[in-house]
Amino acid sequence: MTAPAERAPSPTDLAPDARPPEVGAVLDGLLEHLLNGVAYCRMEYADGQPSDFLFLYTNPAFHTQTGLARVRGQRISEIVPGLPQTDPALLEVFGRVARSGPPETFEIFVKSMAQWFSVSVYCPQPEHFVALFDVVTERKKAEAALEDRARQLRFVLEGSELGFWDWDIVTGTVERNPQWGQMLGYTFDELQHTAQQWADFVHPNDRERTWASIFDVVEGRSKAHKLEYRMLHKDGSIRWILDQAKVMQRDEHGKATRMCGTHTDITERKLLEEELLRQAHVDYLTGVYNRRHFMERAEHELSRAHRYGNPLSMLMLDIDHFKLINDRYGHKVGDTVLKAVADLSHATFRDVDILGRLGGEEFAVLLPETDQPAALDAAERLRETIANARIPLTGGLTVSFSVSIGVSSMGSAEDNIDVLLNRADKALYEAKGGGRNRVCGAG
Numbered sequence: 001m002t003a004p005a006e007r008a009p010s011p012t013d014l015a016p017d018a019r020p021p022e023v024g025a026v027l028d029g030l031l032e033h034l035l036n037g038v039a040y041c042r043m044e045y046a047d048g049q050p051s052d053f054l055f056l057y058t059n060p061a062f063h064t065q066t067g068l069a070r071v072r073g074q075r076i077s078e079i080v081p082g083l084p085q086t087d088p089a090l091l092e093v094f095g096r097v098a099r100s101g102p103p104e105t106f107e108i109f110v111k112s113m114a115q116w117f118s119v120s121v122y123c124p125q126p127e128h129f130v131a132l133f134d135v136v137t138e139r140k141k142a143e144a145a146l147e148d149r150a151r152q153l154r155f156v157l158e159g160s161e162l163g164f165w166d167w168d169i170v171t172g173t174v175e176r177n178p179q180w181g182q183m184l185g186y187t188f189d190e191l192q193h194t195a196q197q198w199a200d201f202v203h204p205n206d207r208e209r210t211w212a213s214i215f216d217v218v219e220g221r222s223k224a225h226k227l228e229y230r231m232l233h234k235d236g237s238i239r240w241i242l243d244q245a246k247v248m249q250r251d252e253h254g255k256a257t258r259m260c261g262t263h264t265d266i267t268e269r270k271l272l273e274e275e276l277l278r279q280a281h282v283d284y285l286t287g288v289y290n291r292r293h294f295m296e297r298a299e300h301e302l303s304r305a306h307r308y309g310n311p312l313s314m315l316m317l318d319i320d321h322f323k324l325i326n327d328r329y330g331h332k333v334g335d336t337v338l339k340a341v342a343d344l345s346h347a348t349f350r351d352v353d354i355l356g357r358l359g360g361e362e363f364a365v366l367l368p369e370t371d372q373p374a375a376l377d378a379a380e381r382l383r384e385t386i387a388n389a390r391i392p393l394t395g396g397l398t399v400s401f402s403v404s405i406g407v408s409s410m411g412s413a414e415d416n417i418d419v420l421l422n423r424a425d426k427a428l429y430e431a432k433g434g435g436r437n438r439v440c441g442a443g
Contacts (some may be wrong), residue, residue, distance in 0.1 A: 001081060001352060004318050009095055009143070013351070015016070015304055021375075022406055023061075032059055032060060033135075033287060034061055035061055036061055036065075036132050036133060036134055037058070037059065037061045037062035037065040037066065037131075037134070037135075038057075038058065038059040038061065038062060038063070038130065038131070038132055038133075039055060039057070039058050039062055039130070039131045039133075040055075040058075040124070040128070040129075040130050041053040041054060041055055041058040041076075041094070041129055041130075041131070042098075042127060042129050042130065042358045043055060043094060043095055043098035043099075043128065043129060044075070044366065045095065045127075049095070049256055050091040050092060050095025050098070051078045051084060051091070052075045052076060052084055052094075052096060053075065053076055053091070053093075053094060053098075053129075054073070054074070054075050054256065055071045055072050055074055056072065056073075056075065056128075056245075057072065057077075058072060058236070058295075061250060062290070064114075064189055065134065065135045066113070066135070068080075069131065071096065072093075072192055080112050080113060080307075080360050081112075082112050083110070083112040083113075084315060085219055086112045087110050087111055087112045088110060088208055090108055091108060093106060093108075093119075093121065094121060094129050094131070096126055097121045097122060097123050097129050098123055098126070098127050099123070099127070100123050100127070101123060103120065103121065103122035103123075104120075104121055104122075104352070105118075105119070105120045106118075106119055106122075107136065107140075109140075115134070115135050115137045116136045116137040116139075116140040117133050117134070117135060117136065118133060118134045118136045119131055119132070119133040119303040120132045121296045122131070135307050135377045161426070162179065162262040162263065162264055162322070163176065163177060163178045163179045163180030163181075163182075163262060163263035163264075163265075164176065164179070164180060164260075164261075164262055165177075165180060165198070165245075165260070165261055165262075165263070166178040166259075166260045167256070167258065167259045167260070167261075168193060168257070168258060169218065169256055169257050169259060170257050172194065172195060172196065173193045173421045174193050174194060174195050174197075174198065175193060175286050176191055180263055181207075181318075182439035183231075183239060183241070183263060183265045184201055184231055184233050184234060184239060185233045185234030185235055186234055190292070199211070199393075200229055200233045200245050201232050201406045202229060202230070202232075203231060203232060204231050204376075205230075205232035205240065206229040209227070209229070209425040210227055210229050210243070213225050213226075213227045213303065214245070214259070215255075215261070217245070217260065218247060218256045219256075220254070220256075222243070223246070224245070225243065225244065225245040225246070225259075226242075226243070226244045226245075227241065227242075227243050228240060228241070228242050228243075228266065228270075229241060238267075239265055239267045240265070240266045240267045240269075240270040241263050241264065241265060241266065242263070242264040243261060243262075243263055244261055244262055244264075245259055245260050245261025245262070246259070246260065246261070248260050249256060251377075262391070274402065280293070281293040282354075283357040285335055285338060285339065286338055286339050286341075286342035286343060286357050286358075287339070288342045288345075288346075288355045288356055288363070289354065289355065289356040289357070289358060290356065290357065291357070291358050291359060292357075293356070293359070294354060294356025294364060294366075295356075295417060297366070298314075298354060298356075298366045298417045299341075299417055301354065301366055301411075302312050302415075302417055302420075304368070304415065305368065305410060306370075310364070310368065310369045311368040311369060311370055311371040311372075311410060312367070312368060312369070312370065312409065312420070313366075313370045313371065313372060313374070313375030313407060313408065313409040313410070313420075314364065314365070314366055314375075314407070314408045314417075314421060314423070314424045315364065315365040315366075315367065315375065315378075315379050315382075315405055315406070315407055315422040315424060316358075316362065316363075316364050316393055316406045316408075316424035316425050316427070316428045317341075317362070317363050317365070317382070317403045317404065317405040317406075317423065318361055318362050318403060318404050318407065318428055318432065319338070319361040319365075319401060319402075320402045320403060320404055320405055320432070320436040320437055321338060321342060321399065321401075321436075322334065322337070322360075322361040322401075325399065325401060329360070329393070329399060333354075333391065333393070333399060336391055337399065337401055338357075338361065338370050340389060340391060340402065341361075341386060342363070344382065344385050344386055344389060345363065345365065345382060347385075348378070348381055348382045348385055349365060349367070349378065349382070352368055353365055353366065353367050353368070354366040354368075362419065364424070371409060372407065372441060373411040375407050375409060375437060375441075376407050378401045379405040379439045380439050382403070382405065383402070383403060383405055383437065383439055385404050386401065386402060387400075387402045387403075387437060402436060402437035402440060403437070404431035404432045404436050404437065404438060404439075404440075405428065405431060405438075405439045405440070406423075406424040406425060406426065406428030406429070406430065406431055406439075406440055406441075406442065407439060407441045407442065408420050408421075408423030408424040408426030408427060408441070408442040409441075409442075424442060426442060427440040427442040428440070
C-alpha cells in the first residue's frame with residue numbers, strides 16, 4: 001500500500017508536467033471554480049480487495065454537492081460510516097480504476113448517502129483515483145416519474161381498442177373499422193365511406209385546426225398528424241379523440257394518395273386532467289379558489305388595473321364566532337356554514353369578481369373595476385344576506401351566523417395585492433373589534 005501523503009496535494013499535483021506556471025494557475029482556478037465535484041483519493045485494499053479510500057484533495061463543489069466538510073486527510077469510512085458495507089459496488093469501481101484500470105463513467109445510487117451520482121473516474125497514478133461527479137438525484141427522480149407515466153400510458157394504450165381509418169385521397173373514400181364508429185355511438189352499417197362524414201362529426205370549433213393539421217401532412221409540411229380534438233357522439237355528448245396518422249403512399253410526383261390513422265378515445269383522461277387542474281385551483285370544501293390560485297388571479301387583475309387605470313377593491317371576511325359553531329353543533333355543521341358563505345358570496349357578487357378561501361373561516365374577494373364606495377355597498381349586501389341566512393338542522397332547528405368584513409381599495413400605482421390584503425385585514429379586525437357583523441373600510 002502506498003504510504004500516506006504528508007500533505008494534501010494541490011490540483012496541479014494531479015497530473016504534473018512541464019507546463020508554464022500561468023497554465024498551472026489556470027488549472028488550479030478551474031478546479032476551484034468547477035461546478036462538478038472533484039475528489040483525489042488514495043485507494044486502500046484488504047486481502048487484495050478495495051476496502052476504503054483516503055481523501056487527498058477535494059474542490060469546493062465537492063462539499064456543495066455532498067454536504068460533507070473537512071474530508072481531506074480522512075477515510076470515507078470515517079466520514080460516511082458503513083459506506084464500504086452498504087455500497088461495495090462503488091468501492092469496486094474505484095478499486096478497479098485505481099489499479100491503473102481504464103477510466104470509467106457510470107451512474108450509481110449510494111445507499112449510505114441516499115443520493116444518485118453521475119461519476120467519471122480515472123487513475124493518475126497507481127492506487128490513486130480522481131473522481132469527477134454530479135449529484136443527479138432529482139434528474140433520476142424525474143426520469144423515474146416519466147418512465148412511470150410512460151408505462152401507465154402504454155398499459156392504457158395496450159388495453160384499449162383503436163378506431164382505424166384508411167383514406168384513399170384520389171377517390172375520396174375512407175374505410176373504417178367498427179370501433180371507429182362505436183366510439184361515437186354508431187354501428188358499422190351507419191358509417192359512410194367519406195371524409196365528409198368525419199368532418200361532420202368533428203366539433204365545429206375544432207374543424208379548422210384538424211383539417212389544417214391533416215393537410216400539413218398531405219402537402220409535406222409535417223411528417224405526421226397527431227392531434228387531440230373533440231368529436232360529437234350520437235347521443236349529443238362530446239368525446240375527446242386522439243387522432244394520429246401519416247401519409248402512407250405518394251405518387252411519382254410526390255403527391256399524397258393514401259393516408260392512414262387511428263382514433264383513440266381519450267375522454268376519460270381529458271376529464272381527469274380537467275379535474276386535476278380544477279383541484280389544483282379550487283378549495284376542496286367550498287368550491288371557491290384556494291389561496292394560491294386566488295393570489296395568482298388577483299395579481300393578474302392588479303396588473304390590468306394598473307395598465308388601464310381602473311379602480312380595484314379587496315374584501316376580507318371572517319365568520320363570526322366560528323369556533324363556537326363548531327364546538328356547539330359539530331364540524332359537519334361548521335363545514336356547511338363555510339360552504340354556505342361561499343355559495344352566498346357567489347350569488348351576491350358578479351361573475352368577474354374573484355372569490356377565494358384564504359384559510360380556516362377567512363375568505364377574500366377581489367372586485368375589479370370597483371371603487372371604495374361600490375365595494376362597501378357590495379360588502380354590506382353580502383353581510384346582510386349572510387345575517388339573514390339560516391341553515392336547517394334536524395328537529396326543525398336552524399343555525400344562523402354572521403360575518404365581519406374589511407374593505408380596502410387601490411389608492412396608487414404602488415399598491416400591490418399584499419398591501420390591499422393588509423389594509424382589508426386591518427379593517428376586518430376593526431369590524432370585529434366594533435362588535436362583529438359589520439363592514440369597515442380601510443382609511
